[in-house]
Amino acid sequence: QQQVKQSPQSLIVQKGGISIINCAYENTAFDYFPWYQQFPGKGPALLIAIRPDVSEKKEGRFTISFNKSAKQFSLHIMDSQPGDSATYFCAANTGTASKLTFGTGTRLQVTL
Amino acid sequence: NAGVTQTPKFQVLKTGQSMTLQCAQDMNHEYMSWYRQDPGMGLRLIHYSVGAGITDQGEVPNGYNVSRSTTEDFPLRLLSAAPSQTSVYFCASRHTGGPANEKLFFGSGTQLSVL
Numbered sequence: 300q301q302q303v304k305q306s307p308q309s310l311i312v313q314k315g316g317i318s319i320i321n322c323a324y325e326n327t328a329f330d331y332f333p334w335y336q337q338f339p340g341k342g343p344a345l346l347i348a349i350r351p352d353v354s355e356k357k358e359g360r361f362t363i364s365f366n367k368s369a370k371q372f373s374l375h376i377m378d379s380q381p382g383d384s385a386t387y388f389c390a391a392n393t394g395t396a397s398k399l400t401f402g403t404g405t406r407l408q409v410t411l
Numbered sequence: 412n413a414g415v416t417q418t419p420k421f422q423v424l425k426t427g428q429s430m431t432l433q434c435a436q437d438m439n440h441e442y443m444s445w446y447r448q449d450p451g452m453g454l455r456l457i458h459y460s461v462g463a464g465i466t467d468q469g470e471v472p473n474g475y476n477v478s479r480s481t482t483e484d485f486p487l488r489l490l491s492a493a494p495s496q497t498s499v500y501f502c503a504s505r506h507t508g509g510p511a512n513e514k515l516f517f518g519s520g521t522q523l524s525v526l
Contacts, residue, residue, distance in 0.1 A: 305453070308451070331513060333513070333514075335515075340519070340520075341519055341520075342415070342501050342503070342517030342518050342519050342520055343454070343501070343515075343517050344517065345514045345515065348513070348514075388453060388454065392513070398456055398459070398469060398470070399456070399515065400456075400470075401446075401453040401454040401455070402453055403451055403452060403453040404451075404453050
């Protein structure tokens, strides 16, 4: 059972464009929603995270939008750069529980 | 500042062989975990530990054993490797004890092929 559904599977965006990756979850007990970025041959690294008490969180060019009623959250990358080309994973967790559940990943390619 | 160190980086096994994937962290993290990453399936939790002497199962524990005798080390054992265990394995760790400590630190992975 896929508790966190992520789309699209892959995404090609031109330099300077906006990249948008979406995730939907089923478990209403989830209360922590991070995004991880992974470059080829490396482990994932935390990019940005949000809790459901806010609808948006921005860090530089990266923004998480959160819709609690729809059980959806998304990552927006503004002014996308070739260096942003990576695989992005959304995830969700419950309180301080240890079982972080990941989405299936989105491979982003930013072209010149 | 090594962070999370995984060894080996690559391994090829024959079906039925056993091996141990090593994971060590130098950040004094209480929580350690193992994930496997497969194409189209994201990262799936195999086993995790919240402290020395404490381990628990994740989403896909079958065929894997773990133990946690020290805070620093969390080895993953494959007792009888199967082709279905061909994957990239990641170890991750973090502090416990509240929202400020939820960032997971990942190792660079072990690519395992079982023939």
